[in-house]
Amino acid sequence: GVAGYGPPESAKAKVLEFFSDPSHHKYGPVQGIPPLLELLGCKLAAENGIRLADRKVVVTAGANMGFLNALFAIADPGDEVILPLPYYFNQEMAVRMLNCKPVFVATDANFKLQPEAIRSALTTRTRAVVSISPNNPTGAVYDESSLRDVNALCQEAGVYHISDEAYENFLYGEARHFSPGSIDGSQQHTISLFSLSKAYGFASWRIGYMVMPDALYPAVLKAQDTNLICAPLVSQQAAVGALETGSGYCRDKLKTIAEVREIVLKELDAVRDFCHIPPSDGAFYVFLKVATGMGSLELAERLIREHGVAVIPGIAFGLDEGCYLRIAYGALGENTAAEGLRRLVSGLKALVLD
Template sequence: MRQALRMQSVQLPMIPIVGELIRQHPGTISLGQGVVSYPPPPQAIAQISKFLSQPNNHKYQAVEGIAALRSRIAQKLQTENGMDVSAQNIVVTAGSNMGFLNAILAITDPGDDVILQAPYYFNHEMAIAIASCRAIVVPTDEHHQLQCDRIRQAITEKTRAIVTISPNNPTGAVYSEADLRTVNQLCQQHHLYHISDETYEYFTYGVPHVSPGSPSGSGNHTISLFSLSKAYGFASWRIGYMVVPAHLLESIQKIQDTNVICPAVISQYAALGALEAGKAYCQEKIAAIAEVRDIVLQELSSISQFCTVPPAHGAFYFLLNVQTDLSSMEVVERLICEDGVAVLPGSTFGLETGCYLRVAYGALDRDTAIAGVGRLIRGLKRIF
């Protein structure tokens, strides 16, 4: 039987591949998947009884999300992100990945181009390929910061959008306000969309987070993506949201109605409770992650002679550059099989040359972090 040709060019998701290797080697400490260790706030769980108390909630609800949640999100965006948007421009999604795929399907036709920054988030590249479009990859600099001149040079008549992720996955870099505004201005000048993924907005260490959709006049060409998965310990609840120009709402409603009809309503109620707990709940937890971050960074300094770690002031990732002739996937396999520690290979993020490894520390307590990084360092020393 025939299969779709476009799917042959879509890379396999790496996390399940590494997850299977971990299962084959019990006791492995995972520094791979980007999740946090803490649960949702109590206010989120408390909302479940409210959901259950209304029989109508077991029926389909609005495609774009329940009104109470969209209104609460609009308040949050105004207070925390400086984005003066109407609830009418907010679409609740089943996670930020759905938001990105919604956006790509709404703004592109087969054969169009979308500009990504290298290293990129692999699910973004996969979504572009699934839409029969082409990812135009622009490298970031040695500190994984945007190179706006190179982005400008990559724009052609086929370009439909420029994508930024700040704080960044997989590098942990936080882009400057000046660079993000330059990208936004490029999009305005060339009639493109700026897709801004802000999943890790709360995870910054000593630097501010900037929302490209906040300046006046940017709302007509900026698509902003957010998620509760990381900051609120909400990964399996699958709730994110997107802020979109009004002229895209009809297209996105068509896409979402076809794909999921509406995000799980029980999860939307839980999201209401999470936003009621608010940023203060997240900040307390992120302070503990920041302590783990410092430990990991200090330990990695012991192998600086053959492993470089560019500055990473956001998210909960470090992207290591290891001096070895082995491929990143070969190193990942050896670390799991021989040292009991898992990381992700840079190849899945578009880094085909050199050996890059993404280390995630958000899910680790202090003791596990020390143990995991110790295994990582011992394994890399042996490989080197």
């Protein structure tokens, strides 16, 4: 899923300035360039309530790299990482790539966290619990109380809470974002992941950042230095320009996405008789459960071939039972969204009801 807009003009201006300094063509600091780190510190304090006492920030090549860095720092082969279902597939793959074991924990019918189910899944090999809010693939926004509960049980169990907040700016209605890293006493066991890919239209520029306990900083630097050395300096310079513009840039763009979202939800009313459509108050996804005996992969394939509309099957997000589909609308204009949903609705009716 991507947003349909690009970076602000201030980011483009910084890219043009980049070539005026020959030193920009050398390696940069592994953790990120100082001007960007300073801006990130200010943003984290002002927008997330995260103070950097006893913490460090590392600029990464996207939030996915931050997640992989975290695993390198905290886990050994055979260790376990708890992923609520449905999971984000890149995280499940990263866990397996490091020869660790993903442990899946069900969410409720509206894809909200169940802290006691997470507690029951903890073992002596657990190294982390992952939460993604606003959520990919469901669009669910986790409430503050459940995130506090998960963070507390991680502290109690001596494991890390990895909080993926890549979609923090994409909220609708009364939904509010909460950063577990803002909790008093969370600094020793909380790893927070962020990204510019969505909010600032930076998907191809590969800039994210992670906030971690001081104790993990040497291991994270070692992992990043081995794999990347540093996030591309030209992208970091562009990120300086984006952050100087600020998150108001995303809020302005969000108005258009919110209008597209309304089109999507209105069109989906026509299938509510045979589809469960939970609230999706964040990100830019809708995750529906279709009442059919057909598998999600088969249904997705037939929707593409027979009705010209693409969705991602729930099996890609770890849901083997039941037929789930993810709809992404972040890059769609109003006319495209309307046509796509018309095809989806007619396709679902033809394939499921006829």
